[in-house]
Amino acid sequence: MNAKDAADSLYQALLTEAQQWACDDTEDQEVLNAIDRAHTRHDKLALLQNSSLVPADLLSAITDALLTLDPATYSPDPAPTTLGPAMPDPELHRIRDASITVVDASSEDNTPSDVYEIQVHGISVVICRRAQWGPATNVPYVRIEDQNEGQGLLLVEVNNGGEHEHPRASPGESAA
Numbered sequence: 001m002n003a004k005d006a007a008d009s010l011y012q013a014l015l016t017e018a019q020q021w022a023c024d025d026t027e028d029q030e031v032l033n034a035i036d037r038a039h040t041r042h043d044k045l046a047l048l049q050n051s052s053l054v055p056a057d058l059l060s061a062i063t064d065a066l067l068t069l070d071p072a073t074y075s076p077d078p079a080p081t082t083l084g085p086a087m088p089d090p091e092l093h094r095i096r097d098a099s100i101t102v103v104d105a106s107s108e109d110n111t112p113s114d115v116y117e118i119q120v121h122g123i124s125v126v127i128c129r130r131a132q133w134g135p136a137t138n139v140p141y142v143r144i145e146d147q148n149e150g151q152g153l154l155l156v157e158v159n160n161g162g163e164h165e166h167p168r169a170s171p172g173e174s175a176a
Contacts, residue, residue, distance in 0.1 A: 007070035011041060014062045018053040028053060034149060041073045046147075049097055050122055060094070067092060075101065097121070112138060122148040 001009075015035070022028040031051045038044045045063065048054060054062075066074040075092050091102040098120035105114050113129035126143040133139040146154045152168040 003069045004073070007066050007073065010062060010065055010069070011045070011074075014048065014054065014059070014066075015044075017058070018048055018051070021053050021055075037149075042075065043147075045074055046099075046119065046122075049099075050120075063094070119147075122146065123154075 018035075019032065022032055028051075031047060031053060035044045035047045038047055045066065049059060049063065063074070071092070093100045093102070098118060101117045101119075103115040103117075105111055111128045112131045115126060115128040118125045118127070124143075124145040124147055126141075126145075128141050130139045130141045131137065133141075144154065144156060146152065146166075146168050148168065150168070154166040154168060155163040156166060157163045
């Protein structure tokens with residue numbers, strides 16, 4: 001059995017374990033439904049990590065094994081880049097429920113700094129510097145993406161300027 005097949009078998013065992021731990025309550029069933037609807041294995045794993053369906057120690061051990069066996073499938077996507085020379089593999093770090101991916105700086109995609117992506121609680125935050133933005137140089141860049149589904153609210157505060165509401169539209173609606 002190759003590493004990818006071993007990772008697939010291990011993931012299926014993890015999913016079966018989550019289904020067995022799930023209660024009949026609405027919240028657990030919604031998580032299982034969201035996992036079923038997720039497009040990629042990484043997204044499915046992230047939903048499991050943000051749930052309480054599997055004991056944390058077991059989930060952490062299996063996640064580490066999945067990342068070792070098949071990092072292309074189970075690692076978070078690095079920050080988007082333009083086509084060009086291949087970038088070095090991103091570094092992945094796990095801290096409690098969060099994952100941090102670090103991608104080396106690249107002059108080809110206008111990032112003079114390393115790119116950091118933090119994923120936790122269904123939120124993805126990308127932090128880097130842009131070489132040029134209009135007349136300014138070496139500009140801080142932050143992208144926040146709420147990966148949860150359905151209606152909700154994302155509160156964002158910048159430079160102690162107070163929270164700003166960013167509603168998340170339900171499917172079929174556009175955000176205001």
